Amino acid sequence: MTGLDAFRDPASIAVVGASGTPTKWGYWLARGALTGTARRAVHLVNARGGPVLGQETARSLRELPDVPQLVAFAVPGPALGVAVDEALALGARGLLAITAGVEDERGLAARVRGAGARLIGPNCLGIYDASTELDLVWGQFRPGSLAIVSQSGQLGLELAGLAADAGLGISRFVSVGSQADVTAHEVLTDLADHDATRVVALYLESFGDGRALIAALTALRRAGKPVLLLTVGASDAGRQAARSHTGAMTTATDIVDAACETAGAARAETPARLIAAAQLLVRAPRPTGRRVVVVTDSGGQGALAVDLASRAGLLVEPLPQPTRNAIATGLPPQAATANPVDLAGGGEQDLRTYGRVVDLVAASGGADAVLMSGYFGSYGRDIPAQQDRETEVALELARSAVRHGLPVLVHSMARSTTTTEALRAAGVPTYEDIETAVSALGTAARLAERGAGERVGPEEADGARDVRTPHAAEAGTPPAAELRTPRAADTGVRTAADTRVRTSAAPPTASGYLCARDLLAGAGIAFPRALPVADLDELRCAAGRLAAPYVLKADWLEHKSEHGGVAVGLADATALEAAYMEMSLRLGPGRYVVEELDRRPHVVEMVVATRRDPSFGPVVVVGAGGTETELWRDSVLALAPCTHQDALTLIARLRCAPLLDGWRGRPPADTGALADTVVRLSRLAAARPDLLEIELNPVRVAPDGLLAVDALITLTAAAPAGVLSTGKAPTQGALPREHFPREHSRHEESPR
Numbered sequence: 001m002t003g004l005d006a007f008r009d010p011a012s013i014a015v016v017g018a019s020g021t022p023t024k025w026g027y028w029l030a031r032g033a034l035t036g037t038a039r040r041a042v043h044l045v046n047a048r049g050g051p052v053l054g055q056e057t058a059r060s061l062r063e064l065p066d067v068p069q070l071v072a073f074a075v076p077g078p079a080l081g082v083a084v085d086e087a088l089a090l091g092a093r094g095l096l097a098i099t100a101g102v103e104d105e106r107g108l109a110a111r112v113r114g115a116g117a118r119l120i121g122p123n124c125l126g127i128y129d130a131s132t133e134l135d136l137v138w139g140q141f142r143p144g145s146l147a148i149v150s151q152s153g154q155l156g157l158e159l160a161g162l163a164a165d166a167g168l169g170i171s172r173f174v175s176v177g178s179q180a181d182v183t184a185h186e187v188l189t190d191l192a193d194h195d196a197t198r199v200v201a202l203y204l205e206s207f208g209d210g211r212a213l214i215a216a217l218t219a220l221r222r223a224g225k226p227v228l229l230l231t232v233g234a235s236d237a238g239r240q241a242a243r244s245h246t247g248a249m250t251t252a253t254d255i256v257d258a259a260c261e262t263a264g265a266a267r268a269e270t271p272a273r274l275i276a277a278a279q280l281l282v283r284a285p286r287p288t289g290r291r292v293v294v295v296t297d298s299g300g301q302g303a304l305a306v307d308l309a310s311r312a313g314l315l316v317e318p319l320p321q322p323t324r325n326a327i328a329t330g331l332p333p334q335a336a337t338a339n340p341v342d343l344a345g346g347g348e349q350d351l352r353t354y355g356r357v358v359d360l361v362a363a364s365g366g367a368d369a370v371l372m373s374g375y376f377g378s379y380g381r382d383i384p385a386q387q388d389r390e391t392e393v394a395l396e397l398a399r400s401a402v403r404h405g406l407p408v409l410v411h412s413m414a415r416s417t418t419t420t421e422a423l424r425a426a427g428v429p430t431y432e433d434i435e436t437a438v439s440a441l442g443t444a445a446r447l448a449e450r451g452a453g454e455r456v457g458p459e460e461a462d463g464a465r466d467v468r469t470p471h472a473a474e475a476g477t478p479p480a481a482e483l484r485t486p487r488a489a490d491t492g493v494r495t496a497a498d499t500r501v502r503t504s505a506a507p508p509t510a511s512g513y514l515c516a517r518d519l520l521a522g523a524g525i526a527f528p529r530a531l532p533v534a535d536l537d538e539l540r541c542a543a544g545r546l547a548a549p550y551v552l553k554a555d556w557l558e559h560k561s562e563h564g565g566v567a568v569g570l571a572d573a574t575a576l577e578a579a580y581m582e583m584s585l586r587l588g589p590g591r592y593v594v595e596e597l598d599r600r601p602h603v604v605e606m607v608v609a610t611r612r613d614p615s616f617g618p619v620v621v622v623g624a625g626g627t628e629t630e631l632w633r634d635s636v637l638a639l640a641p642c643t644h645q646d647a648l649t650l651i652a653r654l655r656c657a658p659l660l661d662g663w664r665g666r667p668p669a670d671t672g673a674l675a676d677t678v679v680r681l682s683r684l685a686a687a688r689p690d691l692l693e694i695e696l697n698p699v700r701v702a703p704d705g706l707l708a709v710d711a712l713i714t715l716t717a718a719a720p721a722g723v724l725s726t727g728k729a730p731t732q733g734a735l736p737r738e739h740f741p742r743e744h745s746r747h748e749e750s751p752r
Contacts, residue, residue: 003118004190007095007174009132010070011040014061014092016083017074018052025074025098025138027053029126032135033072037707038134043068060088070094072136074124077101080122081108088115096136097121097177111182115747124177125153130170131196137173137263144169145198146278149187150446151176151205155230155271156466159201162275167424168282171196183208188216192223199281200227201274203484210259210616214639217263224435226447227265228274231256255613258638266443271582276436277443280429284407289368290445293361294340295354297347297374302340305373305434307410316340323364327357327614351379351389355396362404368448369441370408372397373434377412377419390419390473400424407444411437431494451672513555513593516713525677525696526707530595539580543573549599550576552583555591563587568597598700598707604659604669605698608708610640610675610685611694620687622647622678624656625698632656640682647675647682660701669701676704692716 013033019026026046030053042351046057058064061071061083071087073080073096080099087095088111095112100123102108112119120127126136130143141160146168150156153175159171172194174187183205191197200220207213217227222450229536231250253267260267268274280286292314296302306316316339319327324337330353336342341361346353354376361370377394380387401408410430412420423430431437510532514532521527532555543550549572565587567579580592607625612618622643623635634655638646651671653655662668677699685691693714700707 004094004186006070007096007120007127007134007182008120008129008190008194009039009134010068010094012043012066012068012085013040013136014043014045014071014075014088015136016045016061016071018046018057019074020052028138029072029074029098030055031134032126032128032137033693035135036133038514041066041068042453061090061092062091067091067542068094072096072098074098077103077122084108084112084119088112088117093117095119095121096127098124098125102178105178105180108379112181119181120174121177122180123153125156125175126173127175128173129168130172130206132193133548137175141173142169143171143196145171145195145196145282146199147172147174147191147200148202148368149174149176149184149191149200150203150381151179151184152203153177155203159203159230159271159275162172162271163278166275166279167421168275168279171198179208183212185209185216187214188213188227189219191225192216197225199278199655200225201230201278202227202454202640203230205232207615210613214616216266217260221451222299223266225364226286226451228270228277228281228443229256229260229265229267230274231267232428251520252613254637255611255616255619257351258619259616261450263640264447266447266450270444273436273439273443276429276431277442279424279431280407280409280440280444281447283424283427283429284409285401285405286551287368287407287441287445287448289448291317292441293319293364293366293367293370295338295343295357295361295370295372297376299336299341299342299344301373301411301434302336305371305438306340307433308438309371309441312438314438314442314445317366319361319364319366323360323366326360332355337557347374347376351386351393352396355393355400358397359400359403359410362400362406364584367406368445369406370400371411371437371441372408373411373437375413376410377417377423377430378415380419381414381417387422391422394419394422394428395426397423398428401428407441409437411440436505448463464741511708513553513711514591516711519713520681520684520694520696520708522528526705528596528598528709529708530593533580533592533594534578534589538571539577539592539594543576546594546596548572550574550595552576553593553595554583554587555593557587570597595709598709600702600704602666602669602701603702604656605673606656606660606701606706607635607695607697608674608697608699609697610681610693612685614687620647620678620682620685622650622674623654631695638682641686642679642682644675644679647678648672650678651675667703669703670705671701673706674699674701677708690716 008141015029015033017026018030021027030044032690034053042051044055044057045061047059048053048094049057049059067090071092073083075083078096078104084095097119098121105122125138128135128137128141139157142164147158147728148156148162148170156173158173160173176184188610191200201224209507214394220227225462231253257267268277290313294305299510309316318338325340327337328335332344335344335346341357343353358372359369361367380390398406408428410423411434412430414420415432420430429440469620486732517527529546531546533539533542550570552567552570553560557563558564560566570576570579605626607623607629609621610618616639618640620640621635621637624632636650638650651674660669660671681694686695691713695711695712696708700709
């Protein structure tokens with residue numbers, strides 16, 4: 001990538017603040033820079049002058065014989081600005097600032113960019129590139145094929161240390177620090193054509209331009225370099241500030257996971273698990289699916305491995321019968337040959353049995369990976385006479401993996417032996433505990449599925465720009481021709497085939513719940529028929545035009561049930577009038593809404609919603625709905641806008657999906673209509689940056705279509721005044737929630 005060449009293979013380097021004291025940063029920068037003197041000119045700058053590490057120093061950059069392409073700074077915070085300005089005046093194009101405690105980082109970065117230069121840092125732990133002998137970091141790295149990009153320098157060093165323990169080397173290391181200028185997504189994009197890198201480890205605490213990050217991760221996936229992401233943000237703090245049920249149900253890491261799925265990356269939970277997955281991805285053939293066969297010499301260890309694999313989303317399926325017959329040859333009668341394969345002492349009798357069985361499994365066509373768990377790796381340690389034979393089998397396991405193009409992983413009870421080292425050296429990922437081995441395989445399998453085909457990003461989703469905001473209806477009674485019915489055949493319910501959205505250029509300017517309804521209905525969301533009322537005459541007119549039973553709502557209230565602002569199951573006009581008199585007397589005059597009660601049978605209540613994330617933009621959520629939404633916490637999300645197929649995939653991942661498919665003899669619900677609603681809401685959120693949250697809960701999905709019977713819209717702080725305002729009793733940008741009832745066995749609704 002143009003602009004970052006100075007950080008890849010600079011023609012010359014200057015270290016400002018070079019020191020001969022090992023406890024100082026200037027020592028490590030100078031020491032590392034001098035290892036590359038065969039490739040480039042290296043200058044050391046020290047204000048006192050004199051030699052450092054055997055090389056004479058200059059007292060300032062102005063004393064150097066030529067302009068360095070890259071300047072690394074290890075100076076106190078107050079001195080950094082002057083030092084950077086000196087480098088820029090000379091024409092340096094790459095700046096690396098280790099310094100922390102810098103005032104006005106933005107101003108510093110602006111001066112750098114204004115001079116046509118680039119800056120990594122401040123407050124970082126340096127950069128390293130094995131292929132170009134560029135070493136400007138604390139400590140020492142061994143060359144390899146794992147790149148590390150980290151916002152936290154020390155956590156980046158921890159990852160490098162764990163990688164070294166696993167026998168993995170580093171191809172490139174970039175501690176991005178404050179990202180005042182050069183960002184993580186720029187560094188990641190620059191790795192796409194970095195030949196030495198095979199796998200990328202990424203740690204971020206903040207994501208900045210999340211969509212640019214997704215583009216960088218996608219570029220790496222297309223280049224065949226999987227990215228393993230480590231981040232923070234799964235706490236409850238963000239959920240507590242949310243206005244909607246959906247906001248309370250999702251975390252920052254949920255959104256990061258959705259971004260990873262879109263880009264074809266994978267999130268790891270801990271540094272150790274990230275490096276465990278990297279070990280597999282660097283060393284072994286990558287799995288093409290989720291099928292794993294466990295080979296063990298212990299029934300207990302095999303059973304545990306299978307349980308963990310299932311929980312990790314891996315498929316544990318029986319081997320084909322011909323393979324089982326071949327495996328059984330030479331094994332004790334009590335051996336198990338389906339999956340897991342239990343050698344039942346056969347390995348102790350002849351160590352070559354391990355290699356023979358693994359090769360048969362790998363050749364069977366019934367596995368995408370083989371996981372061997374148990375004692376193997378310990379024989380040579382405990383019985384030295386068997387070391388050569390065990391090492392020979394270890395090499396055969398590696399040959400089987402290459403021959404059949406699938407990974408063979410080993411979980412060994414031995415911590416570190418000649419055999420486990422031979423396994424790693426031969427390209428067999430080897431782990432000290434079964435949980436780590438299964439986690440690594442599960443991560444690799446997810447990456448395989450996400451990288452199997454060309455994915456469609458949120459900006460590329462079909463119809464992503466089809467949504468336009470409709471004019472809001474005039475306040476008052478809509479004409480009869482515009483009343484929606486809850487029957488699929490009468491267009492009140494949208495189906496999957498109806499994928500276009502009604503468009504108009506101007507945003508709605510009316511206030512209250514009906515305004516929200518109009519906005520959402522204009523995007524193709526179906527609601528029960530409803531009319532606004534402001535007095536008894538309008539109420540009686542509405543009762544004549546709508547079908548009983550009725551629901552009465554106070555249009556301006558956000559949480560209606562908490563304030564007695566909703567009455568449901570009003571059997572006739574008399575009951576409706578009585579409810580209106582009581583409610584208006586208690587709450588005061590204002591606009592009220594009369595709606596038809598949804599009484600369709602075989603309804604499943606769902607929630608469909610969107611949120612606008614500060615980094616990744618709009619996301620769409622679908623899950624189990626109703627009053628227990630937050631209790632069940634059964635929801636999934638994707639970046640918006642999404643396609644119809646994306647929506648169907650999300651729905652299928654829900655624990656409550658069987659309810660939609662027809663539970664215990666009930667007719668299946670219209671999943672296509674639900675997916676269509678997910679798509680429509682996602683497009684609306686993508687087209688309207690002023691909408692912070694949209695929530696439809698519940699969305700009542702029946703065999704003949706769906707109806708949304710509850711709505712909440714929250715505006716961003718920057719939303720224009722008067723747009724979607726709440727009218728009476730403003731609630732800081734939030735539109736009123738429509739508290740529709742839940743379905744009961746008699747297909748009636750009760751207050752939420």
